[in-house]
Amino acid sequence: MNTMYAAVARRAREIGTLRVLGFSRGSILGSFLLESLLLSVLGGLLGCVLVLPLNNITTGIGSFVTFSEISFNFRVSPEIMAAGIAFALVMGTLGGLFPARSAAKKEILTALRDM
Numbered sequence: 432m433n434t435m436y437a438a439v440a441r442r443a444r445e446i447g448t449l450r451v452l453g454f455s456r457g458s459i460l461g462s463f464l465l466e467s468l469l470l471s472v473l474g475g476l477l478g479c480v481l482v483l484p485l486n487n488i489t490t491g492i493g494s495f496v497t498f499s500e501i502s503f504n505f506r507v508s509p510e511i512m513a514a515g516i517a518f519a520l521v522m523g524t525l526g527g528l529f530p531a532r533s534a535a536k537k538e539i540l541t542a543l544r545d546m
Contacts, residue, residue, distance in 0.1 A: 435467050435530035446534050447543035460535035467527020468520060475519030479512045 439446070449459060491502035 432526040432530060434470075435463065435527050436533070438466070439463065439530045439534040442534075443537065444543060446537050447539055447541075450537075450539045451543070456535040460531045463531035463534050464524070464527050467531065468523045471519045471523020471526070472516065474523075475516040478519070479507075479515060482507055 446459060450456075485505045486507040488505050489502055490505070491500045493500045
């Protein structure tokens with residue numbers, strides 16, 4: 432969300448120019464929301480690729496109270512990766528909706544004056 436707010440603030444003149452050219456508030460909202468979704472999907476895919484080397488690794492946690500160890504395997508299945516990407520999309524939607532709405536609500540003259 433912070434990244435998208437920074438992108439909106441940095442591109443205030445671009446938003447004003449788009450509004451002057453006739454783009455509607457809905458199309459500006461959609462473009463910023465689409466940008467947020469694309470970034471979140473890329474992040475989700477990158478996370479899935481980075482976790483693949485941990486597939487089927489066994490690790491354990493020891494307890495000093497009972498002097499026992501619990502071991503478990505990391506298993507990365509396609510269902511888990513799909514759930515991770517779906518979660519990334521939900522977070523991208525929630526994190527991009529408010530900055531996109533603020534970009535769409537900018538008045539034309541205010542957006543052109545901002546730097």
